[in-house]
Amino acid sequence: SSDRKRRSYFWGALDVQEFVDKLNKEGLTDVKVEDSAEGHIVHLPNEDTLIQLEEGSTHIICEGNEGLRVKLKDILLQCLNRL
Amino acid sequence: LVMQGAEMQLLDADQAMNELGLEEHQLRFTSTVVIEYPGEVEQTVDRIYQYVKGKLKDFPVQMSADQSITVADSVLIKVSGDDDEAEKGVLVSWSYQDEDIGSYLLKLLKMGIPST
Structure with missing residues (x-):
């Protein structure tokens, strides 16, 4: 099962501004960024979606819109280093 | 391929992460779907x-x-809702390494669950 899991590694911290710029570029312009104790929270009120950004982790919390989730995932992975 | 000084080594990604002292960025997803299922x-x-x-x-x-x-x-997977209401919320959460299973389960549960 380790082959299944280990396709790519992503590492590094996410640059919030770079992430928001990329969201805007993809047409997601209603974006609010708040500071949190551990990092930032990116809120997409139109999409009912929250993204918690911390130094070594990101949590995407959304309703069941798979198209949006995959889009957010792809944008996020572009902002990280890949091995 | 990892180069340290004049030495070159071919390592798998797991080892290379360790050798280079890199920490994997943990990526997690949580999605919620609503299903109709009578019962508690x-x-x-x-x-x-x-x-x-x-x-x-x-x-x-x-x-x-x-x-x-x-x-x-x-x-x-977690279920929320009232026992006497058919509409239930189903939360599905997974980390990037289980992306295939997580997204599959979300799609599956979105279609509803057969009653028997």
């Missing part, structure tokens, strides 16, 4: 548990005492 929350959880277990024969599927279901290494 507990019955709904049990039905989902049986259904998922039947669909994913190659992966461990477990039910916890707190009525949540875990699948493979990182997938978590």
Whole structure:
């Protein structure tokens, strides 16, 4: 099962501004960024979606819109280093 | 391929991460879908548990005492709602390493669960 899991590694911290710029570029312009104790929270009120950004982790919390989730995932992975 | 000084080594990604002292960025997803299933929350959880277990024969599927279901290494399924209402919320959460299973389960549960 380790082959299944280990396709790519992503590492590094996410640059919030770079992430928001990329969201805007993809047409997601209603974006609010708040500071949190551990990092930032990116809120997409139109999409009912929250993204918690911390130094070594990101949590995407959304309703069941798979198209949006995959889009957010792809944008996020572009902002990280890949091995 | 990792170069240290004049030495070159071919390592797998796991080892290379260790050698270079890199920490993996943990990526997690949580999505919620609404399903129609008459019956108590507990019955709904049990039905989902049986259904998922039947669909994913190659992966461990477990039910916890707190009525949540875990699948493979990182997938978590939780049901919320009222016992006397058919509409239930189903939360599916997984980390990037289980992306295939997590997204599959979300799609599966979105279509609803058969009553028997």
